[in-house]
Amino acid sequence: MPTKYALLINGRPVSVEAEPDATLLSILREQLDLTGTKYGCGEGQCGACTVLIDGRAHRSCETPVSTLPGKSITTIEGLAENDRLHPVQQAFLDEGAMQCAFCTSGMIMSAVSLLNNRPNPTDAEIVQFLQGNICRCGTYPRILAAIHRAGAAKEARP
């Protein structure tokens, strides 16, 4: 039976009505028009749908809405502050770390999650953390470079 849920998305309280097992991905895309989060496989295998829940990367295609009240959700649309891109977004642009860009928002959200806990990761740590994020265009070398660039920018900030 559809139920009302109070959610906090990108710092904004929103109310949605959905079946308890409706996925966060479907809520974002179909009810809230937050289409930066992509539908890839729909079964937790590609990472295109990655968002942050309480600062950590999660697959929104596998996250039921009923588990989300009281948690803080961040999507790609919530990263920039005013007109200023998040350092990871800027680094992806500066390194040209995308071709079709279908994987990009998921990659960026995973990278933000990694850098939140590990500001200066090694190549091996990046590869391990992002192994569930698939890029069919094969832009992995540029994605690695972008994450290193974002980490360095973060460390350089006072």
Ligand code: FES
């Ligand atoms: S759409 Fe969620 S992991 Fe592929």
Ligand code: FES
């Ligand atoms: S840039 Fe096309 S899937 Fe990654």
